[in-house]
Amino acid sequence: MKKLIAVMAPLTLVLSACTTMGTSGTGTEPQSATQQLGTAAVKIAINAKCTTEINNVPAWQAATKIMTATQKQNIQSEICGCVSEKVPESVTAVDLATAALDPTARATIVxxxxxxxINACVQEAVR
Structure with a gap:
């Protein structure tokens, strides 16, 4: 999983740099290239952080003992995908631009x- 993230992160950043239009959360303004890079970097980092956080929760550990590896992966992907999709609702355009340039700020934002x-996304996944 970490190797996949290590490979996909630079690829995502390069591909997102080629895109010129996006949204900064309101759906009406274009994102700058720096904001797009910030969004991509934050989403990748959020997915990794989310996976770590979920795996450290005792309730998750107990619940996944009765799941197959595929079931566990599917639910985990659904939850962490939800968390990363909520980035535009949770982060300002300034934060996204900062995240693209400053790894320390990115870690804090993530x-x-x-x-x-994460709690809202867990509740959505359970429904």
């Missing part, structure tokens, strides 16, 4: 987004 949204 931590905040995951802690704010």
């Amino acid at each position: 931590s905040n987004v995951v802690s704010k949204t």
Whole structure:
């Protein structure tokens, strides 16, 4: 999984740099290239952080003992996908631009987004 993230992160950043239009959360303004890079970097980091956070929760560990590896992966992907999709709702355009340039700020932003949204996404996945 970590190798996949290590390979996909640069590819995603390069491909997202080629895109010129996006949304900054409101759906009406274009994102700058820096904001797009920030969004891609934050989403990748959020997915990794989310996976780590879920795997450290005792309730998750207990619940997954009766699941197959595929079931566990599917639910985990659904939850962490939800968390990363909530990035535009949880992060400002300035934060995204900062995340593209500053790894320390990116780590802080990621931590905040995951802690704010993971419970809501777990509840959505359980429904």
